[in-house]
Every structure is written in C-alpha cells, then in structure tokens.
Amino acid sequence: MKTIFEKNKNLNSKPFFCGEIEFNNRITPLNLPNTTELEVMRHYKELSDRNFCIEKGFYPLGSCTMKYNPRVNEVVARYEDFLNLHPMQNDLDCQGALELMYDLEQALKIITGMDAITLQPCAGAHGEFCAMNIVKKYFENDKKRKKVIIPDNAHGTNPMSAKMNGFECVEIKSDEQGGVDFDELKNLIKNNGDEIAAIMMTNPNTLGLFDENILKISELLHQNGSLLYYDGANLNAIMGHTNPRLMGFDIVHLNLHKTFSTPHGGGGPGAGPVGVTKELEKFLPIPRVEFSGERYFRNYQKPYTIGKVSTFCGNFSVFVRAYAYILSMGNNLKNASTDAVLAANYIKEKLKKYFKLPYNRSCMHEFVLSGDIQKEKGVSTLMMAKRLMDSNCHPPTVYFPLIVHEAMMIEPCESETKEVLDNFIQTMIDIANEAEKDPQKFEQYPLSTPVLKADETLAARHLNTKYEFNN
Numbered sequence: 001m002k003t004i005f006e007k008n009k010n011l012n013s014k015p016f017f018c019g020e021i022e023f024n025n026r027i028t029p030l031n032l033p034n035t036t037e038l039e040v041m042r043h044y045k046e047l048s049d050r051n052f053c054i055e056k057g058f059y060p061l062g063s064c065t066m067k068y069n070p071r072v073n074e075v076v077a078r079y080e081d082f083l084n085l086h087p088m089q090n091d092l093d094c095q096g097a098l099e100l101m102y103d104l105e106q107a108l109k110i111i112t113g114m115d116a117i118t119l120q121p122c123a124g125a126h127g128e129f130c131a132m133n134i135v136k137k138y139f140e141n142d143k144k145r146k147k148v149i150i151p152d153n154a155h156g157t158n159p160m161s162a163k164m165n166g167f168e169c170v171e172i173k174s175d176e177q178g179g180v181d182f183d184e185l186k187n188l189i190k191n192n193g194d195e196i197a198a199i200m201m202t203n204p205n206t207l208g209l210f211d212e213n214i215l216k217i218s219e220l221l222h223q224n225g226s227l228l229y230y231d232g233a234n235l236n237a238i239m240g241h242t243n244p245r246l247m248g249f250d251i252v253h254l255n256l257h258k259t260f261s262t263p264h265g266g267g268g269p270g271a272g273p274v275g276v277t278k279e280l281e282k283f284l285p286i287p288r289v290e291f292s293g294e295r296y297f298r299n300y301q302k303p304y305t306i307g308k309v310s311t312f313c314g315n316f317s318v319f320v321r322a323y324a325y326i327l328s329m330g331n332n333l334k335n336a337s338t339d340a341v342l343a344a345n346y347i348k349e350k351l352k353k354y355f356k357l358p359y360n361r362s363c364m365h366e367f368v369l370s371g372d373i374q375k376e377k378g379v380s381t382l383m384m385a386k387r388l389m390d391s392n393c394h395p396p397t398v399y400f401p402l403i404v405h406e407a408m409m410i411e412p413c414e415s416e417t418k419e420v421l422d423n424f425i426q427t428m429i430d431i432a433n434e435a436e437k438d439p440q441k442f443e444q445y446p447l448s449t450p451v452l453k454a455d456e457t458l459a460a461r462h463l464n465t466k467y468e469f470n471n
C-alpha cells in the first residue's frame with residue numbers, strides 16, 4: 001500500500017504552501033501531500049480496514065480486557081452538551097458534568113468498597129503513580145519506610161510507579177499455587193518490617209489466579225503498619241462478587257478503559273481512578289468534586305492533598321462512557337464477571353490436554369498456558385501467535401507474565417458467544433496438532449495479514465516511521 005506522500009499527484013512540483021501565514025521558525029514551506037479529499041478518505045479507510053479490532057474477530061489479549069463496549073455508551077459520550085464543555089467553565093455552568101463525576105465516584109465507591117474516589121488520573125499507570133504518591137505522603141514522617149513489596153508476576157507498571165515515587169522495590173516469589181509465597185512474606189516482614197511501606201498486589205493476579213491467602217496477607221501487613229495497594233486493572237473478574245476493601249486493601253486504582261466501556265489500547269484516552277479508605281482521603285488530588293446540598297463544585301481547599309495529577313479533572317468522555325455503562329448494567333455487572341470467569345475456565349479446561357497448564361486450578365477472568373510442549377518441536381509461542389492471526393483471531397498476550405516460560409495469556413471476556421469460544425478452542429487444538437506433525441510449516445506464518453512475516457529484530461532495532469522525501 002502506498003503512503004499518503006506517495007499518493008501525491010505532484011511529487012516533483014512545488015510543495016503545498018500553507019497560505020499567507022508566516023511561520024517564525026520555518027524557512028521552507030510545509031511538505032504536505034497534494035491529493036484530493038476523496039483520495040485521503042480512501043487512504044485512511046483502507047488503513048483502518050487493515051486494522052484488527054473486536055468488531056472483526058475474537059480478541060483474547062490477556063490482561064487487556066478487550067470486551068465489547070456497547071455502542072450506546074459511545075453515543076452518549078458524543079452528546080453535544082458534553083462535547084462542547086470547557087474545563088475552565090465556571091462550576092455553575094457545568095452542574096450536569098460535575099453531577100455525573102460525583103455520581104460516578106459514588107458508584108465506584110460501591111463497586112470497590114472504598115470511602116473516597118478521585119477520577120483524575122488518565123491511565124492505569126497514572127493511577128498507580130498517584131496511589132503510590134499518596135502512600136509516600138502517608139509515610140512522610142516515617143523516613144525508614146522506603147520499601148515496597150511487589151510479587152514477581154506483577155504488571156511492569158507496578159515497580160515503575162513505586163520507583164518513580166522514590167521507593168525501593170522488593171520482589172516476592174509466587175508459590176506453586178501462583179499466589180504470593182506467604183512464608184517468604186512472613187520472613188520479609190519479620191526481618192525488614194519497619195522498612196516496608198506497602199505491598200502492591202493484583203488479585204486476581206496476572207496469572208488469572210485469585211490469591212486465597214489475601215486476608216492473611218492484609219492482616220500481616222496491617223499489623224506491621226504497612227499499607228496495601230490494589231492494582232484494580234483486573235476488576236472485570238470480581239465485580240459484585242467481592243471488592244478490594246473486603247480483601248483488606250487501603251488504596252486501589254481501576255482501569256475504566258478496560259472494565260467500564262472504553263476500548264483499551266491504541267493510545268486513546270483512558271482513566272485510572274484511585275479509591276482510598278477514610279484515613280487516606282485527605283491526600284487525594286485536587287480538585288475534589290463535592291456537593292454542597294444545593295450545587296456541585298470543585299474544591300481546591302485541601303491542605304493535605306498531594307496536589308494535582310492532571311491539568312483538569314481527567315478524561316471526561318471516559319467518565320461518561322463508564323457512567324452510562326454502570327447505569328445500564330446495574331446488578332448485571334456481577335453477571336459480567338461471572339461470565340468472564342466462566343468463559344476463561346471453559347477454554348482452559350478444553351485446552352489443557354493440548355498445552356502445558358502451569359497452574360492447574362480454577363482461574364478467574366484469564367489464564368496462562370505455556371508453549372513448552374510445542375517449543376520442544378521447534379514451534380515457539382510467537383510462531384503459534386502468528387499462526388492464530390491467519391484464523392481471524394488476535395493472538396493472546398505472549399511472553400507475559402515473565403515467570404511462565406513461553407507464556408500465552410488468554411482473556412476471552414464475557415461478551416463472546418459459546419460458538420466463538422468453541423472456534424477458538426478448535427483453532428488452538430489444530431495449532432497444537434500441526435505443531436506436533438508439521439512444525440516446519442510455522443516458519444511461514446502469517447500468510448493472510450497485511451504485513452506478512454516481518455523481520456522483528458530489524459524492525460525493533462532500526463525502527464523507521466518517517467517518510468523520506470527525495471529532497
């Protein structure tokens with residue numbers, strides 16, 4: 001496919017010049033492509049057609065919750081009155097928007113069990129950073145508490161968020177059940193307890209497994225004076241069944257752009273709200289959205305706040321989608337989690353005869369297989385992922401979590417039919433059989449994608465994303 005520059009009808013003619021405007025720093029005119037509007041439309045339509053998306057096929061990308069986001073929530077987010085709002089508007093002029101944010105906070109309080117919520121952070125990692133900043137502020141006068149415990153299967157953003165707040169990360173191993181090794185944790189607390197500020201946990205974790213020791217863990221940490229932080233990016237597994245507060249967590253972040261109806265990935269807007277217990281509420285970022293009994297307002301007068309973490313209140317359109325989703329789902333949020341967990345267990349049980357299953361127990365919304373059996377035949381997990389792309393299926397997350405060799409992390413979500421799940425299962429079984437009988441075939445895949453077998457090492461080492469003009 002030609003680039004938009006190659007479609008330029010007059011490549012050798014004088015480049016298009018943007019009118020009379022004088023650019024202070026520009027000495028040559030902008031080299032913009034000179035094509036018709038229709039050609040531009042066709043160009044971008046063709047590009048978008050080459051993209052794989054949930055509307056085209058199954059997207060079991062583990063840890064990403066690529067579920068169907070009802071279109072009605074997109075419609076609501078595009079209401080003109082929301083679109084035309086300006087964040088500098090006077091509070092009295094945007095009562096509806098403030099009310100929506102206030103009500104969304106109340107809903108998230110119920111779902112997470114926390115006492116207060118800020119919607120401000122604009123991504124999961126941003127929410128983590130904000131949460132760990134609150135932990136840092138909480139221990140401001142306890143200079144010794146500089147360490148944060150992080151399980152070896154944590155999402156990579158966890159250690160980064162701790163480190164960026166000046167904490168030292170202490171890794172803790174997983175036990176054979178895939179949970180935190182409780183004996184190791186007890187030793188750590190026994191020997192270094194007065195240095196431990198917090199533990200950062202995801203439950204269910206990135207293996208898709210629920211840590212059944214969670215109450216013992218929270219008791220141990222609280223007795224030690226430490227805080228428990230919950231990475232709530234996997235909330236799709238537990239909504240309405242339990243919540244981080246019941247597990248003993250003090251502070252939590254959520255990914256609205258996974259669980260609550262905004263597509264995840266692609267660099268689009270996100271929201272990573274942070275919820276806290278009463279004890280930590282005073283540290284939340286400003287402004288807080290509050291209700292006086294008569295009107296909603298943004299309150300900046302919070303002496304203990306960590307300050308601002310976004311320019312304004314966060315990504316408002318994501319709040320609208322989440323709010324519409326929560327209202328329309330109501331108690332069915334619980335069923336969404338039930339179905340997500342059921343779908344994952346269904347696939348896991350059907351595939352465990354064909355692939356190695358490192359943790360053979362009930363999973364939550366996702367599970368992790370290993371491609372070790374196929375690797376012995378020369379077929380790596382990456383090769384199988386490429387083969388899946390020829391079956392109108394997005395590959396699962398591969399090579400993560402790092403503790404599983406040749407990992408394939410599969411998250412089907414609640415929104416797929418049994419027929420789709422069965423097709424996927426059959427494709428995976430075909431792949432396992434083909435790897436057994438005809439491993440050389442995997443050298444050629446994928447055969448049907450816009451970009452065929454790419455030299456990934458070359459692409460990674462010499463990334464070239466700019467068009468080279470002749471002159």
Ligand SMILES: Cc1ncc(COP(=O)(O)O)c(C=O)c1O
Pocket residue numbers: 063064123124125126155157202206231233234255270272
């Ligand atoms: C478990 C977990 N934690 C944190 C994050 C970070 O979220 P974000 O990509 O929005 O920064 C993710 C992202 O998918 C995740 O899966």
